[in-house]
Amino acid sequence: MGVYEKFKYPGVNLKVAMEMGLKEDEYKNACDILGREPNYIELGVITAMWSEHCSYKSSKKHLKKFPTEAEWVVQGPGENAGIIEVDGDICACFKVESHNHPSYIEPYQGAATGVGGILRDVFTMGARPVCAMNSLRFGPLNNDESVHLLEGVVSGIAGYGNCFGVPTVGGEIYFHETYQKNPLVNAFALGLVDRDKIFYAKAEGKGNPIIYVGAKTGKDGIHGATMASEEFSEESESKRPNVQIGDPFKEKLLLEACLELMQTDYIVGIQDMGAAGLSSSSFEMASKSDTGVELDLEKVPVRETGMTPYEIMLSESQERMLLIAKKGYESKVKEIFDKWDLDAEVIGKVTDDGFVRLNWNGEEVANLPAKSLADDAPVYDRKYAEPENQSQIKNFDLSSVDDPGGYPAILARMLSNPNIASKKWVYRQYDHMVQTNTVFLPGSDSALLRVKGSNKGIAVSSDCNGRYCFVDPYEGGKAAVLESALNVAVSGARPKAVSDCLNFGNPEKEGVMWQFVRSTDGMSEACKILNTPVVSGNVSFYNETESKAILPTPTVVMVGVLDDINKRIPSFFNKRGSNIIVAGN
Amino acid sequence: MKAGVVVFPGSNCDHDCYYALNSILGINTEYIWHKEGSVKGFDLLVLPGGFSYGDYLRCGAIAKHSPVVDAVVDFAEKGGHVLGICNGFQVLTESGLLPGALIRNKNLKFICEYVSVIVENAKTGFTSYYNDGEILNIPIAHMDGNYYIDEKGLNDLLENEQVVFRYCDADGGISEEDNPNGSVYNIAGVINKKGNIMGMMPHPERCCEPLLGGNHGYYLFESIKNFLKGA
Amino acid sequence: MKVKVEVRFKEGVLDPEGQTILNTLNRKGYDFVSDVRVGKVIELEVEDGIERYEQKIEEICHSILANPIIEDYRIIY
Amino acid sequence: MKVKVEVRFKEGVLDPEGQTILNTLNRKGYDFVSDVRVGKVIELEVEDGIERYEQKIEEICHSILANPIIEDYRIIY
Numbered sequence: 019m020g021v022y023e024k025f026k027y028p029g030v031n032l033k034v035a036m037e038m039g040l041k042e043d044e045y046k047n048a049c050d051i052l053g054r055e056p057n058y059i060e061l062g063v064i065t066a067m068w069s070e071h072c073s074y075k076s077s078k079k080h081l082k083k084f085p086t087e088a089e090w091v092v093q094g095p096g097e098n099a100g101i102i103e104v105d106g107d108i109c110a111c112f113k114v115e116s117h118n119h120p121s122y123i124e125p126y127q128g129a130a131t132g133v134g135g136i137l138r139d140v141f142t143m144g145a146r147p148v149c150a151m152n153s154l155r156f157g158p159l160n161n162d163e164s165v166h167l168l169e170g171v172v173s174g175i176a177g178y179g180n181c182f183g184v185p186t187v188g189g190e191i192y193f194h195e196t197y198q199k200n201p202l203v204n205a206f207a208l209g210l211v212d213r214d215k216i217f218y219a220k221a222e223g224k225g226n227p228i229i230y231v232g233a234k235t236g237k238d239g240i241h242g243a244t245m246a247s248e249e250f251s252e253e254s255e256s257k258r259p260n261v262q263i264g265d266p267f268k269e270k271l272l273l274e275a276c277l278e279l280m281q282t283d284y285i286v287g288i289q290d291m292g293a294a295g296l297s298s299s300s301f302e303m304a305s306k307s308d309t310g311v312e313l314d315l316e317k318v319p320v321r322e323t324g325m326t327p328y329e330i331m332l333s334e335s336q337e338r339m340l341l342i343a344k345k346g347y348e349s350k351v352k353e354i355f356d357k358w359d360l361d362a363e364v365i366g367k368v369t370d371d372g373f374v375r376l377n378w379n380g381e382e383v384a385n386l387p388a389k390s391l392a393d394d395a396p397v398y399d400r401k402y403a404e405p406e407n408q409s410q411i412k413n414f415d416l417s418s419v420d421d422p423g424g425y426p427a428i429l430a431r432m433l434s435n436p437n438i439a440s441k442k443w444v445y446r447q448y449d450h451m452v453q454t455n456t457v458f459l460p461g462s463d464s465a466l467l468r469v470k471g472s473n474k475g476i477a478v479s480s481d482c483n484g485r486y487c488f489v490d491p492y493e494g495g496k497a498a499v500l501e502s503a504l505n506v507a508v509s510g511a512r513p514k515a516v517s518d519c520l521n522f523g524n525p526e527k528e529g530v531m532w533q534f535v536r537s538t539d540g541m542s543e544a545c546k547i548l549n550t551p552v553v554s555g556n557v558s559f560y561n562e563t564e565s566k567a568i569l570p571t572p573t574v575v576m577v578g579v580l581d582d583i584n585k586r587i588p589s590f591f592n593k594r595g596s597n598i599i600v601a602g603n
Numbered sequence: 604m605k606a607g608v609v610v611f612p613g614s615n616c617d618h619d620c621y622y623a624l625n626s627i628l629g630i631n632t633e634y635i636w637h638k639e640g641s642v643k644g645f646d647l648l649v650l651p652g653g654f655s656y657g658d659y660l661r662c663g664a665i666a667k668h669s670p671v672v673d674a675v676v677d678f679a680e681k682g683g684h685v686l687g688i689c690n691g692f693q694v695l696t697e698s699g700l701l702p703g704a705l706i707r708n709k710n711l712k713f714i715c716e717y718v719s720v721i722v723e724n725a726k727t728g729f730t731s732y733y734n735d736g737e738i739l740n741i742p743i744a745h746m747d748g749n750y751y752i753d754e755k756g757l758n759d760l761l762e763n764e765q766v767v768f769r770y771c772d773a774d775g776g777i778s779e780e781d782n783p784n785g786s787v788y789n790i791a792g793v794i795n796k797k798g799n800i801m802g803m804m805p806h807p808e809r810c811c812e813p814l815l816g817g818n819h820g821y822y823l824f825e826s827i828k829n830f831l832k833g834a
Numbered sequence: 835m836k837v838k839v840e841v842r843f844k845e846g847v848l849d850p851e852g853q854t855i856l857n858t859l860n861r862k863g864y865d866f867v868s869d870v871r872v873g874k875v876i877e878l879e880v881e882d883g884i885e886r887y888e889q890k891i892e893e894i895c896h897s898i899l900a901n902p903i904i905e906d907y908r909i910i911y
Numbered sequence: 912m913k914v915k916v917e918v919r920f921k922e923g924v925l926d927p928e929g930q931t932i933l934n935t936l937n938r939k940g941y942d943f944v945s946d947v948r949v950g951k952v953i954e955l956e957v958e959d960g961i962e963r964y965e966q967k968i969e970e971i972c973h974s975i976l977a978n979p980i981i982e983d984y985r986i987i988y
């Protein structure tokens with residue numbers, strides 16, 4: 019009996035495809051590429067790969083306008099993370115990414131696995147993570163739900179980062195009613211890597227073994243990527259995938275094992291399994307290298323008996339990596355993972371025919387062209403238009419705000435606003451000192467790290483004011499870049515490059531798309547003028563619940579370099595009697 | 604002298620301790636892998652902070668069953684000097700080398716911040732560069748630093764001057780308010796009767812350089828380095 | 835009187851703590867143990883006359899003691 | 912077959928988690944609850960023929976699952 023009968027996979031037609039999340043023309047397009055209808059496993063893989071989350075189909079066109087190059091940029095967008103030069107061969111590798119939807123469903127685990135995912139993005143490239151940050155948005159704290167989400171998210175970030183041993187050195191947090199049912203959790207990580215030790219997601223060398231390492235595969239988060247590409251509704255609640263549980267301890271072992279392996283010359287390429295798990299990692303590796311891969315899915319280490327090939331391809335279990343070793347070095351690789359008590363299993367090999375072939379106990383169950391599926395993924399030029407009431411929003415009459423009665427009262431009201439009040443409650447829960455590099459602790463304008471073995475320092479700040487962006491997305495986008503650059507600059511560092519996380523509502527709505535286009539225009543403009551290219555980032559659309567979108571929130575994380583750590587400038591008054599000077603206007 | 608930093612799976616202050624001992628204090632230092640069955644040739648062993656085995660079950664509970672801990676116990680029983688910091692302190696109480704136990708902070712949250720601690724006993728090999736009653740500014744970073752010991756145990760500790768550090772306010776005043784985690788008697792660090800095994804929740808390795816905002820921790824390592832000098 | 839509530843991960847949800855304990859047991863030679871799952875047991879001291887509170891206890895379990903998205907609970911009287 | 916081990920704080924050891932839950936319950940109006948204690952329940956899947964293992968399970972509890980300084984345990988077959 020073949021796999022399709024055994025697991026009772028349904029036949030595929032347009033209806034099935036649409037239920038899974040493909041649009042009609044996307045399905046037709048897929049059939050054209052294949053020259054036939056896909057089977058059920060193939061359909062699952064295509065749907066995940068072509069989801070907004072994995073394919074950037076609504077944003078691709080607009081992301082092209084970001085400046086991405088400068089002398090110090092070692093790796094721009096398109097890899098797991100961006101890389102810039104810090105000091106000679108010492109480079110910084112960083113990225114920010116959203117984990118909004120999972121954090122709303124289960125705040126602790128959602129935030130924790132968000133941190134885990136971004137750390138993997140950084141260490142797959144060979145970099146040891148040296149700091150983390152996060153940018154958070156919640157509804158106002160006047161109700162239990164918001165408090166529950168805030169507490170859960172903060173302890174999830176703490177739980178994962180602290181155990182992993184990366185200092186969480188800063189971030190931002192903001193409250194507004196539009197985030198009530200759509201909190202934002204954007205996680206950032208930065209690692210250090212030597213220029214000649216950078217690793218890429220390459221599947222090269224016909225016959226080279228593909229090795230699966232890390233945690234076993236379970237039924238976690240199947241279709242998570244598709245879910246992150248839809249609005250929330252009663253219906254999506256019921257389609258909810260199994261919540262992913264993070265295991266920071268395992269990730270710490272995976273980090274050490276991978277970095278140890280990367281000191282050897284046993285491996286060709288490595289890729290983490292993030293959204294859409296094994297599907298996207300195997301396709302990306304094959305399509306980037308113009309090769310192919312063949313996987314024997316029954317060899318994938320699984321956590322539960324009875325897992326089907328479909329589930330194995332789409333599982334989003336955490337703490338897993340795929341690596342390509344040089345032929346003949348399989349046992350050397352295994353030895354290193356053994357030392358760290360981790361699974362390492364050869365599950366396939368690199369081919370040269372451009373196809374991703376999936377086998378199950380000898381039977382071929384899927385066969386897809388890697389490059390054309392990746393390259394011919396749908397790209398939309400979505401319509402956009404300024405919302406009709408935008409001028410009304412913009413011409414808000416400030417005199418309509420009531421006066422609390424003089425400056426002292428205004429100051430008191432401002433300071434008691436959670437958006438302005440001290441964030442110590444949050445960052446006290448994060449280990450922000452581990453690794454002994456944190457020179458400016460949270461509470462400063464930017465975090466500042468020393469770089470052991472160098473005189474330089476790295477400054478990082480994350481900023482975005484969603485209300486500015488709502489009133490005027492163009493100016494708001496500019497302001498986000500500028501604010502983060504200023505925060506970095508006041509520590510004494512020169513802003514060098516940006517990673518961004520673009521959180522918006524449903525891009526199929528013209529008004530939302532307009533916010534997106536205008537914000538990114540503004541950001542591009544500011545990045546060009548400041549000469550701070552965008553080297554990595556992430557887009558999160560569909561942040562809507564019951565058709566209400568969040569404030570446009572393009573989070574900007576600016577990374578800067580301070581040439582001499584001894585010339586740093588703290589953001590506090592240091593001495594009684596110092597002069598106070600206001601600069602700018 | 605030669606120092607060893609024990610590395611458990613999940614240790615994450617191992618590099619920091621190594622850096623403090625080796626790069627800042629110039630002590631010959633090596634890592635010791637948890638699967639090692641022997642710790643010959645060392646004069647000082649440091650059990651670093653972190654989350655050994657993910658801190659699953661109880662902090663330090665699983666690390667206690669590593670082969671290296673048997674060797675550490677043996678080393679300590681023969682008079683070798685052992686310093687447990689944070690998770691290392693938890694491993695020492697779990698394995699019975701130090702009295703008491705460390706349970707969840709009273710607010711159930713992880714706490715990372717600079718705190719004040721008062722030196723209660725500057726006569727140990729680990730604290731001789733301090734003065735009795737000196738106040739140190741030193742970071743803590745833990746979820747389970749709430750030191751528990753029963754009354755009889757506490758009396759023993761006091762009688763034998765085994766309480767080394769206590770949480771206090773900036774002027775050395777001691778009250779429940781300045782007790783970040785709920786520890787009995789505001790205890791932040793203890794030593795065994797023989798004076799060769801010390802455990803503490805605060806992280807001296809995080810404050811050994813003015814660049815990082817303080818160097819009060821430096822003197823702890825300087826004390827033990829001087830004490831073991833010529834060893 | 836006392837009411838006991840057992841809370842644990844649902845079937846299929848990863849239990850890293852259980853897995854870590856299992857590895858330790860096996861490493862120490864206790865290989866007759868093939869799986870470990872860890873949960874919580876919460877003991878409530880309540881006023882006598884439990885019948886009056888049954889529904890409220892159910893409510894407590896559902897909304898406070900357990901996280902229904904990843905956990906199941908069981909009330910033991 | 913399954914063996915359950917309940918581990919909890921000894922009488923007299925303060926249980927911060929239990930206290931916090933108690934405060935929450937009382938704040939939410941569940942004032943018929945007067946005390947809460949939180950413990951762990953560890954379920955072991957073991958080979959059949961438990962009689963052979965009873966002693967070893969006792970050993971596991973004593974040396975690994977519970978810390979006798981602060982915790983008691985109870986094995987439930």
Ligand SMILES: Nc1ncnc2c1ncn2[C@@H]1O[C@H](COP(=O)(O)OP(=O)(O)O)[C@@H](O)[C@H]1O
Nearest residue numbers: 152154188189190191441444445460461462463
């Ligand atoms: N979610 C968070 N995680 C960690 N640190 C945070 C977070 N939110 C705020 N902080 C820290 O609190 C301090 C104040 O933040 P914020 O009020 O955003 O400052 P500013 O308005 O000056 O940028 C900063 O040092 C920031 O890094």
